[in-house]
Amino acid sequence: MRPPDDTATTHLLYLHGFRSSPMSTKARQVAARVAAEHPGVTWWCPQLPPSPAEAMSMLQRGTADWPRQRMAVVGSSLGGFYARCLSLQLGCRAALLNPAVFPARDLQQYVGEQASWHEPGQRFVFQPEYIDQLRAMEAELGTWAASQPASPETLFAIVAQGDEVLDWREMLAFCAGGQTMLLPGSDHAISDFDQHIGRLFDFLRPTR
Numbered sequence: 001m002r003p004p005d006d007t008a009t010t011h012l013l014y015l016h017g018f019r020s021s022p023m024s025t026k027a028r029q030v031a032a033r034v035a036a037e038h039p040g041v042t043w044w045c046p047q048l049p050p051s052p053a054e055a056m057s058m059l060q061r062g063t064a065d066w067p068r069q070r071m072a073v074v075g076s077s078l079g080g081f082y083a084r085c086l087s088l089q090l091g092c093r094a095a096l097l098n099p100a101v102f103p104a105r106d107l108q109q110y111v112g113e114q115a116s117w118h119e120p121g122q123r124f125v126f127q128p129e130y131i132d133q134l135r136a137m138e139a140e141l142g143t144w145a146a147s148q149p150a151s152p153e154t155l156f157a158i159v160a161q162g163d164e165v166l167d168w169r170e171m172l173a174f175c176a177g178g179q180t181m182l183l184p185g186s187d188h189a190i191s192d193f194d195q196h197i198g199r200l201f202d203f204l205r206p207t208r
Contacts, residue, residue: 009093009206010070013063013086014045017077017100018107021047023118026076026097026193033197038206042066048079050114050124052103052133059086068092072204077166077188078103080157084174085137087154088144095200096157098166098188101174104134106166150177156203158196160186179203 012034016024022031022045034043044062048055059082063071072093075083080099087094100106108131116122155178159171165188172180181199186192 007069007205009041009072009204011042011063011066011072012044012204012206013059013071013073013083014043015059015073015075015079015082016045016048017079018103018110019114019117020076020079021116021118024076026190029193029197030074030200033201034206038208040208041206048082050126051130052082052137055082056085056137060089063090066092070207074200074204075099076190078107081137081141084155085141085144088141088148091148093154093204094156095203096155096171096175097190097193098160098163099157099171099174100166101170102138104131104138107131107134150175152177152179154178156200157181158183158190158193158200160188160190162186163188 014027014030016022016027027045031043031045034041046058046062049058068091072095073083073086074095076097078100080096081103083094083096084099110126111128111131113123113125155175157175157178158181159168160183161168162185181196
C-alpha cells in the first residue's frame with residue numbers, strides 16, 4: 001500500500017558502507033536517478049568519518065531541519081546499520097541494502113590502518129574504541145526497535161543470498177516487519193543493483 005502524497009520523499013540521505021565513499025556504484029546510480037527524474041528532492045550523500053559516533057553526530061546535525069515525515073535514508077552495509085539507527089531516532093523511512101547487523105563483531109578484524117576502496121591512497125585508522133561505539137549503538141538500536149516495530153511503510157530492504165561478507169539470514173531477521181526483497185544470488189555489492197533500483201524508488205516515492 002502506497003503512502004499518501006503528503007509523505008512522498010522530499011529529502012533523501014544515502015549512507016555508504018565501510019571503507020566506501022559517495023563514489024560507490026550504488027550511491028552514484030541513486031544520485032543519477034534523483035538528478036534525472038526527481039530534481040525537487042534534496043539529496044545528501046556525505047563521506048562518513050571512520051568513527052561511528054562522529055558519523056551519527058554529523059548525520060543528526062545535517063538532517064536537523066529536515067521534515068521527518070518526508071525524509072528517507074538509504075544505507076548500504078555499515079551504512080545500512082547507520083540508516084536503521086537514524087530512522088528509529090528520527091521516525092523516518094529507511095531502505096537498507098545488504099545491511100550490517102552486528103558491525104562490532106564483523107569489523108573487529110579491521111582495527112588498524114585501512115585504505116579507501118575508491119581512493120586507495122587515502123588511508124585512515126579504524127580505532128579500537130570504534131568497536132565500543134558500535135556495541136553501544138547495537139544496544140540502543142535493540143531498545144528502539146522493540147518500541148518501534150518495523151512496518152512495510154517504514155522499512156524496505158534488498159538482501160542478497162549470495163552476499164560473501166554478511167549472512168543473509170541475519171539480515172532478514174534484522175529487517176523483520178518491513179518489505180524485503182530477497183535476491184537468490186547477487187553479492188555484497190549488489191552488482192546487479194540496476195535491475196532492482198526501481199523497487200527502491202517505488203518504496204521511496206520521491207517527489208518530482
